[in-house]
Amino acid sequence: QVQLVESGGGLVQVGGSLRLSCAASGRMFMGYTMSWFRQAPGKEREFAAAIRWSDTYYANSVKGRFTISRDIAKNMVYLQMNSLKAEDTAAYYCAVSSSGNNYLREASYDYWGQGTQVTVSS
Numbered sequence: 001q002v003q004l005v006e007s008g009g010g011l012v013q014v015g016g017s018l019r020l021s022c023a024a025s026g027r028m029f030m031g032y033t034m035s036w037f038r039q040a041p042g043k044e045r046e047f048a049a050a051i052r053w054s055d056t057y058y059a060n061s062v063k064g065r066f067t068i069s070r071d072i073a074k075n076m077v078y079l080q081m082n083s084l085k086a087e088d089t090a091a092y093y094c095a096v097s098s099s100g101n102n103y104l105r106e107a108s109y110d111y112w113g114q115g116t117q118v119t120v121s122s
Contacts, residue, residue: 001026001027002024002025002026002027002028002096002110002111003024003025003026003111004022004023004024004094004095004096004111004112004113005022005023005025005094005113005114006020006021006022006092006093006094006113006114006115006116007020007021007022007023007116008020008021008116009092009116009117009118009119010117010118010119011119011121012084012118012119012120012121013084013120013121014084014085014086014120014121014122015083015084016084016120017080017081017082017083017084018081018084018118019078019079019080019081020036020078020079020081020092020094020116020118021076021077021078022034022036022076022077022078022079022094022113023075023076024075024076024077024094024096025075028075028096029098030053030072031052031053031100032052032096032097032098033050033051033052033096033097033100033103033108034050034051034052034068034070034077034094034095034096035047035048035049035050035051035068035094035095035096035097035103035109036048036049036050036068036077036079036092036093036094036095037092037093037095037106038088038090038091038092038093038118039090039091039093039115040087040089040090041089041090043090045093045106046059046061047059047103047104047106048061048062048066048079048092049062049066049067049068049079050068050103051068051069051070051077052103056068057103061087062081062088065081065082065083065084066079066080066081066082067079067080067082068080077094079092081118084118084120085120086120086121086122087120088118088120089118089119089120090117090118091115091116091117091118092115092116092117092118093112093113093114093115094112094113095109095111095112095113096109096110096111097109097110098110
């Protein structure tokens with residue numbers, strides 16, 4: 001019932017910045033958690049950031065460099081990525097959870113986008 005489309009990925013130099021967007025359509029509610037996960041080549045998908053209402057949460061690997069924000073009226077979530085490192089290279093996925101369960105767990109999420117690729121050159 002919810003569709004998610006990510007955009008904004010691309011190629012960026014180490015130390016650069018990039019802003020990702022996720023557009024949600026369908027039956028969305030304000031209490032849903034919206035998150036960003038990422039998956040680097042040869043690695044498992046991992047949690048990056050989440051937002052529920054005005055509360056934000058970050059993985060230690062991105063804290064202080066990434067900022068998640070949300071426009072509820074537009075059903076949009078954003079990920080501003082600054083001071084990018086080569087290790088940030090990954091496919092980035094937008095996800096939505098309606099359960100209010102542990103936001104760190106991939107299994108808590110009901111809907112996923114197709115992903116957008118971020119490549120940070122070293």
